[in-house]
Amino acid sequence: MARVALLSNPRSTGNRSLLPRVRSFCAAHKDIFHYEVEHVDQIGTALATIAKVKPKVLVINGGDGTVQAALTELYHGGHFGKEPPPVAVLPNGKTNLIALDLGAEGDPMEALQRVLEIAKSDMHPHIVQRELIALSDGSAGGKQVLGMFLGGAGLADTMLYCRHKIYPLGLPNGLSHVLTVIAALLSIMFGMKGRLFPPKPTPVKVSVLKHGQLQGQFALLMVTTLERLLLGGHSPKADASKGALQLMIIERKTLTLVRALIEAIRGRLGRHRLEGVHLERGDEIRIEGDHSNVILDGELFEASRGHPIVLKPTPPVPFLRLAA
The missing domain is CATH 2.60.200.40 (Tumour Suppressor Smad4)
Structure with a gap:
């Protein structure tokens, strides 16, 4: 079981310079399962695959469109059954409103490191519940x-x-x-x-x-x-x-x-x-x-x-x- 599953969209603007650092970080941390999609239409397949490794946390690395598509598929797709893993969002979009609300700001790599640290400990104090807008x-x-x-x-x-x-x-x-x-x-x-x-x-x-x-x-x-x-x-x-x-x-x-x-x-x-x-x-x-x-x-x-x-x-x- 992977501690952290990371879903990245290489085509998002922020990832043009960030993705090489992300790949290197994931290569050095074997408890991160990294899945890259080329288009938001592939997110359903990505989450179905990620569900098989049963991650403790799902991290979304992409722009606003990637986050929106991932949340929609996570909710409607049913890939994780009745207990989906908590979601974290890296501060890698243009506005980062969701990431900021969840305490992720500054360097995306520092946020990813923080997610990994939390996943290795008791996560319950860090889990919050949010409704989505349908x-x-x-x-x-x-x-x-x-x-x-x-x-x-x-x-x-x-x-x-x-x-x-x-x-x-x-x-x-x-x-x-x-x-x-x-x-x-x-x-x-x-x-x-x-x-x-x-x-x-x-x-x-x-x-x-x-x-x-x-x-x-x-x-x-x-x-x-x-x-x-x-x-x-x-x-x-x-x-x-x-x-x-x-x-x-x-x-x-x-x-x-x-x-x-x-x-x-x-x-x-x-x-x-x-x-x-x-x-x-x-x-x-x-x-x-x-x-x-x-x-x-x-x-x-x-x-x-x-x-x-x-x-x-x-x-x-x-x-x-x-x-x-």
């Missing part, structure tokens, strides 16, 4: 895609702007994100338009089961099951009666956005009521719009009239937190 069109038997972070409205448009306009410049991730935020703020606060700025978001309607609905143009729409919220926000207090999905919406108004940014910088966003900032929890969220984009862990979907996007939580899945 995205579908709401129809019976419709395809479900699973992830942990969804961005919509202006946030999705800004993420796509960063992906298509900023990342191709070849700048470091941190600088790319700073430039993206500046462009988005200039677009909202001063109405700047054109190919150098993110587009103005289309109106959307967001409904939370038993909690009402909001409709309008939003600078940020986010749904997650992670503990760490975007902008350093604090999620509404966990309450089984309120639901597992955490929703944050910031209206596309200059004063609202400025106040939200100030609260985020102070580490207080979400601690108290702020006009134009909406935080809610629920077990079913519906997003409707006219060709409005949403991005679930790097994969693009579209909400259109008569075809809403429906989000529901899955039962808890085990993950490995690297932080003490």
